[in-house]
Amino acid sequence: MNRLSALLINLRNSRVWTSIFRSGYPDNDEKRSLVMVNSLFLHLHPVKVKKNTLKATYTFGLGIIAFFLFLVLVVTGVWLMFFYVPSVERAYSDIQALETSVTFGMLMRSMHRWAAHLMVLTVFLHLCRVFFTGGYKHPREFNWVLGVVLWIVTLLLSFTGYLLPWDQLSYWAITVGTNMIGSAPFIGDMVRLLLLGAKEVGQEALIRFYTLHIAILPLVMTILISVHFWRVRKDGGLSSPEEGAAVEREG
Amino acid sequence: MPETQHEVFPKDPSKTYGLMELVKGTSPMVDKGPEDTVTSWPRLLILEGLLMLGTIVLLLVWSYLVNAPLRELANPDVTENPAKAPWYFLNLQELLLHMHPALAGVIIPTVMVILLMAVPYIDRDRRDIGIWFASKKGKTVAMWAGAYTFVLVVALVLFDEFVRVRSLVSNPWWMPGVVVPVGIILVLSVLLYLIIRRWRPNTREVLVGFFTAFVVTYIVLILFGTLFRGLGMRLIWPWNMPPGGLTF
Ligand code: HEM
Numbered sequence: 001m002n003r004l005s006a007l008l009i010n011l012r013n014s015r016v017w018t019s020i021f022r023s024g025y026p027d028n029d030e031k032r033s034l035v036m037v038n039s040l041f042l043h044l045h046p047v048k049v050k051k052n053t054l055k056a057t058y059t060f061g062l063g064i065i066a067f068f069l070f071l072v073l074v075v076t077g078v079w080l081m082f083f084y085v086p087s088v089e090r091a092y093s094d095i096q097a098l099e100t101s102v103t104f105g106m107l108m109r110s111m112h113r114w115a116a117h118l119m120v121l122t123v124f125l126h127l128c129r130v131f132f133t134g135g136y137k138h139p140r141e142f143n144w145v146l147g148v149v150l151w152i153v154t155l156l157l158s159f160t161g162y163l164l165p166w167d168q169l170s171y172w173a174i175t176v177g178t179n180m181i182g183s184a185p186f187i188g189d190m191v192r193l194l195l196l197g198a199k200e201v202g203q204e205a206l207i208r209f210y211t212l213h214i215a216i217l218p219l220v221m222t223i224l225i226s227v228h229f230w231r232v233r234k235d236g237g238l239s240s241p242e243e244g245a246a247v248e249r250e251g
Numbered sequence: 252m253p254e255t256q257h258e259v260f261p262k263d264p265s266k267t268y269g270l271m272e273l274v275k276g277t278s279p280m281v282d283k284g285p286e287d288t289v290t291s292w293p294r295l296l297i298l299e300g301l302l303m304l305g306t307i308v309l310l311l312v313w314s315y316l317v318n319a320p321l322r323e324l325a326n327p328d329v330t331e332n333p334a335k336a337p338w339y340f341l342n343l344q345e346l347l348l349h350m351h352p353a354l355a356g357v358i359i360p361t362v363m364v365i366l367l368m369a370v371p372y373i374d375r376d377r378r379d380i381g382i383w384f385a386s387k388k389g390k391t392v393a394m395w396a397g398a399y400t401f402v403l404v405v406a407l408v409l410f411d412e413f414v415r416v417r418s419l420v421s422n423p424w425w426m427p428g429v430v431v432p433v434g435i436i437l438v439l440s441v442l443l444y445l446i447i448r449r450w451r452p453n454t455r456e457v458l459v460g461f462f463t464a465f466v467v468t469y470i471v472l473i474l475f476g477t478l479f480r481g482l483g484m485r486l487i488w489p490w491n492m493p494p495g496g497l498t499f
Binding site: 026029032033035036042045046047048049050051052053054058061064065068069072088092095096099106107109110111112113114115117118120128131132133134135136137138140141144145148152155158159162165166167168169170171172173175176177179180181183184185188200201202239240241242243244247248 | 287288289290291292293294295296298299302303306307310311313314315317318319320321322323324325326327329330331334335336337338339340343344347351352353355356357358364367368370371372374375376377378379380381382383384385393455459462466495498499
């Protein structure tokens with residue numbers, strides 16, 4: 001045995017290592033269970049999953065992809081916050097500076113933008129997948145309802161972010177969008193005023209959209225995704241044709 | 252036979268508990284052989300890791316090749332033409348061209364969200380869980396509902412552009428704004444139901460038909476709004492699109 005693997009084995013047996021990873025390399029079923037339940041990040045998963053869950057053509061991985069895109073958006077978004085001030089005087093030039101004089105600025109901004117669009121798309125496709133496989137059926141009714149709310153929050157997150165670059169595209173897109181809201185019977189004007197903080201899109205709207213975009217909606221999204229994942233587990237993992245067959249057997 | 256071979260569940264002397272007996276009962280896994288499940292480590296985790304890597308690589312490459320757009324500084328005095336919402340709301344903005352704004356921007360979306368949320372409480376038959384499109388019949392229904400919706404939505408958009416409902420009925424305002432669009436939606440939905448009924452579908456298969464109609468409408472209207480609406484929101488070919496017409 002060479003020195004490197006000896007070192008690795010020593011490391012693995014050290015007090016520090018075993019204090020972090022309690023169960024050792026998962027090479028038998030007991031350890032494969034322990035590794036899942038002992039880690040905060042893995043314990044959202046069940047120890048065992050149905051084979052159907054792993055079938056690419058069942059989920060197409062869409063929920064997981066949507067979740068990863070959200071993580072990418074949080075990371076790139078926090079990074080963008082270092083360089084952006086939500087004021088009508090500075091927003092646009094901050095974005096320009098980000099693109100021209102900040103290292104990786106253009107790349108990070110593009111990633112944030114494209115990940116957002118991709119997430120809107122992915123979440124909708126996930127919704128379609130769940131519908132067409134009958135994944136909404138008992139006992140998953142409530143998770144479906146939660147999902148519809150997640151879809152709307154995803155759209156709102158994307159929409160509030162759209163204003164922040166403060167260019168013609170964002171200004172008029174938000175004007176058109178909030179005019180649509182303003183046309184609601186009875187409460188439309190009120191909701192529009194609440195969102196914009198003024199009669200037209202301006203500084204008040206920018207700071208409101210910013211706060212919704214970087215604090216309120218991400219928090220709501222985080223909580224809802226947590227509940228969504230929790231419910232997937234509590235509802236017995238993912239749906240599968242097995243469940244229908246079991247219902248049939250029991251009559 | 253030696254004694255130890257019968258001890259399938261030896262009691263661990265260091266544990267204060269042990270497996271006493273196997274009983275019949277109901278749990279999610281009863282009646283299912285062990286071959287139906289696998290441990291999440293490593294199979295599920297590897298797949299998730301691959302998805303994560305794939306997503307990141309795709310995003311990096313795409314973002315490296317295509318920059319996020321940034322147009323001129325916002326100017327309230329210079330109206331964009333066309334002035335469009337972000338692409339994922341262009342289906343609603345497309346509706347706006349054909350009916351009263353409250354109907355297009357608020358009432359129809361709200362009704363759709365409520366109907367979507369109601370789906371699991373309408374279809375409660377569990378026998379076809381986990382089967383794509385419910386059944387062979389469901390697939391047929393989805394295909395025909397999709398084709399039906401596609402043709403009609405395209406035809407309606409073209410009709411309202413080139414013939415214009417408002418040039419046929421313009422008074423009072425709620426005729427072209429509310430009665431005609433709502434009437435068309437209701438009549439076409441009933442017609443869709445009558446067509447679907449040919450196959451003697453169950454509740455789920457009817458819902459599959461209507462959901463397909465919803466998705467097709469949703470996507471076709473986004474495509475119209477994104478690719479085919481130019482100056483003054485008139486229909487144009489995508490290659491004539493002014494630069495401000497793509498709201499990505
Ligand atoms: C931010 C958005 C969302 C995220 C991150 C997310 C994530 C996930 C994940 C990771 C799963 C596991 C299975 C899979 O990947 O398909 C799942 C399942 C599920 N999702 Fe979502 N989801 C989101 C939005 C939605 C939406 C919009 C709906 C529907 C309206 C929905 C309804 C469901 C249901 C009912 C399940 C269980 C499906 C089954 O057991 O077959 N989710 N979601």
